[in-house]
Amino acid sequence: MAVCAVMAGASSFAAITDWLHDLDERAQDRLGFTAGVPVGSTVWRLLTRLDDTLLGTVLAGWLRTRTPVAVTAPRRYRTVIAIDGKTLRGARTGNGRQVHLLSALDTTTGIVLAQVTVDTKSNEIPAFAPLLDAVETVLGTLAGVLFIADALHTQTGHADEVTARRAHLLVQVKANQPTLFKQLKRLPWAQIPVGDRTRDRGHGRRETRTVKAVTVATPGGIAFPHAQQAVRITRTRIVARKTSRETAYLTVSLPAGQALPRDLQTWIRRHWHIENRLHHIRDVTFREDLHQARTGNGPAVIATLRNTAIGWHRITGATNIARATRQANRRSHDLINAVTSSYPRTQ
Numbered sequence: 140m141a142v143c144a145v146m147a148g149a150s151s152f153a154a155i156t157d158w159l160h161d162l163d164e165r166a167q168d169r170l171g172f173t174a175g176v177p178v179g180s181t182v183w184r185l186l187t188r189l190d191d192t193l194l195g196t197v198l199a200g201w202l203r204t205r206t207p208v209a210v211t212a213p214r215r216y217r218t219v220i221a222i223d224g225k226t227l228r229g230a231r232t233g234n235g236r237q238v239h240l241l242s243a244l245d246t247t248t249g250i251v252l253a254q255v256t257v258d259t260k261s262n263e264i265p266a267f268a269p270l271l272d273a274v275e276t277v278l279g280t281l282a283g284v285l286f287i288a289d290a291l292h293t294q295t296g297h298a299d300e301v302t303a304r305r306a307h308l309l310v311q312v313k314a315n316q317p318t319l320f321k322q323l324k325r326l327p328w329a330q331i332p333v334g335d336r337t338r339d340r341g342h343g344r345r346e347t348r349t350v351k352a353v354t355v356a357t358p359g360g361i362a363f364p365h366a367q368q369a370v371r372i373t374r375t376r377i378v379a380r381k382t383s384r385e386t387a388y389l390t391v392s393l394p395a396g397q398a399l400p401r402d403l404q405t406w407i408r409r410h411w412h413i414e415n416r417l418h419h420i421r422d423v424t425f426r427e428d429l430h431q432a433r434t435g436n437g438p439a440v441i442a443t444l445r446n447t448a449i450g451w452h453r454i455t456g457a458t459n460i461a462r463a464t465r466q467a468n469r470r471s472h473d474l475i476n477a478v479t480s481s482y483p484r485t486q
Contacts, residue, residue, distance in 0.1 A: 140170050141186060142198070143478050145444040146451055147471065148464035150425045152183045152441065162471055169475050183437075191439035192273060195254050198447045199277045202250045206454050219246045219406050220274065221413040222288040224263045225421075228428040230438035238438040241266045242446070243274050243286075244417055246409040249453030251417065251446035252277045256439050267297050271304065281306040285393070287410040290315055293390075298364045302392065308365070309391040309406060322361045323369050323388040326353060331371075334400025344378040350400045350407075355390075366390040370403055416453075421445050424461045451478075 144158040156179040159167070167176055221244045230238040236259040243253045253273030257266045267288075275281050282305040288297075290313035301308040312320050328351055335350045349372070356367045370389040375382065389407070391398055398406075421427040425445045430438075449460055455477075457463035467474045 140172075141182075141444055142447055143170070143471075143474055145425075145441075146448040146464065146474060146478070147468040148424075150427075150445075151430055152186055152437070153179055155186075156182045158468075166471050166475055169472070169479065183434075186440050187435040187437040189436060189440050191436045191443055192253075192255060194440060195251070195443045195446070196273060196276050198443065199250055199252050199450075202447065202450045202454065203248070203277070205451070206248050206250070217402075218278075218284045219409050220244065220252065220284060220286050221246050221410045222267075222270065222286055222292065223410075223413040223418070224257065225418045227430070227438050227442065229431045239263070240439060240442055241270055242413065242417070243270055244413040246412045248450070249412075249416060250450040251443075254439070254443060254446065256436075263291055264294060264297075267292060267294075268300050271300060271306075275304065283307075285309060285406060287406060289410075293319070293363070295364050298366075298392065302365045307392045309389060309393075309403075312363075312388045312390060316363075319362050319390075320388065323371070323390075326355075326369055326371075328371055335404045337404060344376055346377075347375045348404065349373045349375075350404045352395065352398075352400050352403060354395055356394065361390065363390050365392045367392055367394045368398060368403075370407075372404075372407060417446070417449060420449055420460050424464065 140159055141155050144155040147158055149155045149158045156177070159170075159172070159176050159182075162170075167173075222241065223244075224239055224241045227238045227240065239257040239259075241255050241257055241263050242251050244251050253270055253276075255266050255270050255273060257263055271281065278284070281301075284306045285308075286301055286306060287309045290311045293310045293312050293316050297310075298308055312323055314320055331351045331353050333349050334352050337348050339346045339348075351371045352368050354367065355361045355369045360366065361369060368391050370391060372387050372389070374385045374387075376384075389403075391403065421442065425448075427442070427445065430441065448464070452460050452463040455463075
């Protein structure tokens, strides 16, 4: 019931109960409520006591059974998982601290494979390994999977952890790793040819992105374990005749034969999906930052339900999640039938 309600646009525990009470008797029976419906406090008590990590694992696995399998996979297909954290600005724990969640998004399907709550006295770094554990539980194996993360996760321990699971890591390097950052900047980039270039137009701007990559997996290479290539990506943007240029450095644990510059260009841009196609939608469509959950696992549970709703609409072909939730709300019977029906496993 909670999954259906959030797919139909419910943005809080109270809204989930309201959605159930607004259903006609036939729809309530279809969900199993044949002897009346629970009051809001009952729904709230149940949902805030759930194990949010287990709930995320179950729902991610369920979504994957609903994901159509491509008839033919691209020759260079690889599962690419973007990792990023988000603070729930309105939610607080019992001691008044904000709730921070670290998520792993399958950038191909749009499904959040795992999400863990970051300890209020720590940061995302210790939560990285538990997140990998949760993703591995859903996928069964991490062999060949590529994880993309921001500079915070450019940690030697993370590189070792990912490699031990036969997976790969693509991370940005900034000043939090000063030695590595200097090594990357000093590489002979002027002598390295451009491997890939893309040009985009839109919203009154022109943007060019160029990628250069060089093999560094040699004795005396850069100071980061398992790195096979160093990458430099330069973005030149022209807005109102004003030109700006940004340069970013990255490392990847895939050799040149398995990660061409055009692949790197695509994968780096996919990391934006977790911000643009997940966190932004949770904020705008589901008004997440206004939700003031303060009890138990409530903030993480409602975020997991939102992740599931977004993933569901993605795999059913929706491009506008807000419109899809409105349509689902108007067609409650169709939604309930789709969610509760037994599908043959497709993936």
